[in-house]
Amino acid sequence: MRRKRIGAILVERGLISEDQLNEALAIQSASSGLLGQILVRRGLLAEEDLINALSIQFDLNLLDELFDQALSVTDPAARDGFRHKIQRLSLLLKSLAAISAVQMMLDQLGESAAAQRIERAIIAALASGKILSLNAGRMGLTCSEVGDLVASLV
Numbered sequence: 001m002r003r004k005r006i007g008a009i010l011v012e013r014g015l016i017s018e019d020q021l022n023e024a025l026a027i028q029s030a031s032s033g034l035l036g037q038i039l040v041r042r043g044l045l046a047e048e049d050l051i052n053a054l055s056i057q058f059d060l061n062l063l064d065e066l067f068d069q070a071l072s073v074t075d076p077a078a079r080d081g082f083r084h085k086i087q088r089l090s091l092l093l094k095s096l097a098a099i100s101a102v103q104m105m106l107d108q109l110g111e112s113a114a115a116q117r118i119e120r121a122i123i124a125a126l127a128s129g130k131i132l133s134l135n136a137g138r139m140g141l142t143c144s145e146v147g148d149l150v151a152s153l154v
Contacts, residue, residue, distance in 0.1 A: 003119070005104070006035055006097075009053045010045065020044050034101050054093045057100075058126065092131065095143040096122060099150055121153035 007021045016024075016039060024038045031038075036054070039045035073079050099122060107115035125131060130149060131141055141149060 003057050003100075006050075006053055006057055009056050010039070010049075013049075013053065013056075015049050015053065016044055032105075034097065036097065051090050051093055054097050058093070058096055058122075091143050092141075092146060095146045096126075096150075099147065117154050118150075121150045124153045125150045 007016075007025065010016045011018055011021055020039070024035055024042070024044070027033070027038050027042075028035050036045070036050040040047050040050055069082060073082060099118065103115045103118035103122070106112075106118065125146065128149070131146055
């Protein structure tokens with residue numbers, strides 16, 4: 001199962017142009033940075049748009065649900081609770097994006113077997129139900145624990 005590349009998602013959603021994508025890919029090739037971070041640093045993409053695109057790439061609709069819930073809450077303390085959940089999810093997505101970047105880099109370097117093992121491990125980690133639990137107001141695992149879980153599944 002192959003995920004759509006983040007650049008393609010961003011272009012399809014009209015968040016960046018093909019030219020901006022190609023420019024960022026050239027920078028990425030020279031610097032080995034993460035595409036999303038390059039676009040954000042250059043002011044071509046808002047961080048929220050990157051997070052939403054990553055949630056699409058990893059087939060997570062949790063952000064939309066949290067934003068919808070947060071908009072309907074009038075109590076400031078409850079709104080802060082939603083803000084905390086959204087921040088935790090943002091960190092989680094950044095962790096998964098970093099792991100996915102390694103997987104894509106291995107694939108580009110011709111190490112397709114290693115890339116496939118990482119991709120399967122990410123999918124298995126997401127399917128485990130351990131990562132995206134919002135029970136008791138906390139996100140299931142910390143970023144470090146997510147990394148450990150994916151590593152254990154490789």
